[in-house]
Amino acid sequence: MSDKHAEVAGGGFAGLTAGIALARAGWSVRLHEQNDELRDFGAGILLWRNAMLALEVIGVAPAIRAHGVVPDVYATSLNGEMFTPELAGYPYWAITRPKLHELLSDAARAAGVDIRTGSKAVGADPSGALLLADGTRLEADLVIGADGAGSAVRNSLPTLTQERKKYQDGVCRVLVARPEEFAGPEWNRVIDYWTLEPDAMRILFITTGPDTIYMGMMATTSNERASRIPIDPEIWSARFPHLAPVIELAGRATGGRHDAYQTNRVTPWAAGRAVVVGDAAHAMCPALGQGASVGIVNAVELAHTLGQYESVDEGLAAWEAKQRAMTDAAQARSAYMAETRTLAKGNGFTPEVMETANFVLDAATPETIALYPVPEVNR
Ligand SMILES: Cc1cc2nc3c(=O)[nH]c(=O)nc-3n(C[C@H](O)[C@H](O)[C@H](O)COP(=O)(O)OP(=O)(O)OC[C@H]3O[C@@H](n4cnc5c(N)ncnc54)[C@H](O)[C@@H]3O)c2cc1C
Known part of the structure; x- marks a missing residue:
């Protein structure tokens, strides 16, 4: 157990996960969310085996298993031709984002994380302080920037360099x-x-559940009508006439959003006692649905690694050395899939593509790993 204190900026999946993991390891944790309430917007998300193993470590996975759906297969169709269904028996879960967020928020409160809403971070001091918009300076053994792709914490740390890229x-x-x-x-x-x-x-x-279906509708950003929210049913039904009834429903849905594919790659992830996790450190193209999963894995492994070192600085260095290769590979693979649109050709979940999803964090126990066996074909 630890007697250290962490200040976390950002109440998304990465910040909540880091807060839970540290609090369960005995840290006192205060988490700052700029919005007046903790929430994620209303669509769905896939949580792969790598994330489920991390969520087992912090005790949240059983609730995900209870509320999510295990897809029986992943079927791909190009121009109406169906390819061999894939991922049969693979342990991954589909769940709505609001539900995942609620489960993480509940777990954070139960672990003793002090959550402050309406609290905006503007930066961090590498000597160990979080700086808030109202001028408050909060000293800590560790400051975590989990404040998303536009991270103010990251942008305040000049030794962290960032490569950004936009996709089609x-x-x-x-x-x-x-x-x-x-x-x-x-x-x-x-x-x-x-x-x-x-x-x-x-x-x-x-x-994503007995009452909900998540629809992700991808198009080139230059196709203005297909990038519109609310969904324009006419342009989508012209391409996918057999899906017209659900496209109609998508057109009437409220609370949707459009995001262009973009990535950031930050090097290094830490400056002194300040560190970035989640999209603040490694936003990736959603082509493999791995962004949140990798952020969750890294957040849990951060707390686990810090527990193995007396000094925070040493722990941060060891953590980055351990997680960097997997994260870089996930970003590169997702970018390749986005650029080439390879999944359209079907039969795309090769063992190499599944490497990120199959990643086992050090904090996972043999008992939990046994709960998530990978079918031979996906190894
Ligand atoms: C189309 C699409 C589909 C995706 N599908 C999947 C999927 O199936 N599976 C998967 O694993 N990943 C998926 N992802 C990726 C995933 O959504 C992101 O990686 C994940 O949400 C990032 O979480 P985060 O907590 O790092 O950042 P965010 O979700 O951006 O959360 C950041 C939080 O910090 C708060 N904040 C921001 N600035 C401040 C500040 N200055 N002070 C205080 N608080 C602040 C924000 O309000 C927010 O609550 C997808 C992404 C896209 C675009």
């Missing part, structure tokens, strides 16, 4: 009420519908 595609994400005709368990799956001509458009259909 973007995604509209909406959550729709699950229609009667999709009520059966045979729809608890991921279906990835693509067309590539005259330009790329894709509908990723993911059942």
Whole structure:
């Protein structure tokens, strides 16, 4: 157990996970969220095996397993042709973002994290202090910037360099009420519908619970109508006529959002006693749905590694040395998949592509690893 104190900026998946992991290791933790309430927006998310193992370490995985859906297969269709379904038996979960966020927020409170909403960070001092917009300076043994891709904490630390890159595609994400005709368990799956001509458009259909379906609708950002929120049913139904009824539902959905694909790669992740985690450190293209999962893994492993060192500085260096290669590979692989749109051709979840999803963090125990066996074909 530790008697150290951490100040965390950002109440997203990475910040909450880091807060829970540190608090469970005996740290006192205060978490600052700039918004007046803790929340994530209303679409869905896939949590891969790497994230589930990390969430086991902090005790949140059983609730995810209870509330999420295990897709029976991942089926890909290009221009109406269906390829061999993949990932049968693979241990990953689909869940709504608000539910995941609620489960993490509850766990953070239960672990004793002091959550301050309406509290905006403007920077960090590497000697160990978080700086707030109201002028407050909060001393800490560790300051965590988990404040997303636009991280103010990261931007205040001149020794952290950042490479940013934008890509050709973007995604509209909406959550729709699950229609009667999709009520059966045979729809608890991921279906990835693509067309590539005259330009790329894709509908990723993911059942996230008994009442909800998450639709990720990808198009090039230059296709203005297909990048609109609310969804423009006419342009999507013209490409995917057989999906017209659910596209209609997507058009009526409230609370959707559009994001262009972009990445940032930060080097190094720490300056003195200040460190960045999650999208603040390594936002990645969502082509493999791994951004939050890698952030969750790194946040849990951060607390685990710090527990092995007396000095925070040494612990941070050891943690980055351990997690960097996996994270860089995940970013590079996601960028490649986004640039080439390789998944459209089906049968894309090769063992190499699955390397990030299969990653086992050091903090995982043999008992929890045994709960998530990987089918031979995906190893
Ligand atoms: C289309 C799309 C699909 C995706 N699908 C998946 C998927 O299926 N699986 C997966 O693992 N990942 C997925 N991702 C990636 C995932 O959404 C992100 O990696 C993840 O949400 C990042 O979490 P975070 O906590 O690092 O940052 P954020 O979610 O950005 O959270 C940052 C938090 O910090 C707060 N904040 C910001 N600035 C300040 C400040 N100055 N002071 C205090 N608080 C502040 C914000 O309000 C927010 O609450 C997807 C991403 C996209 C774009």
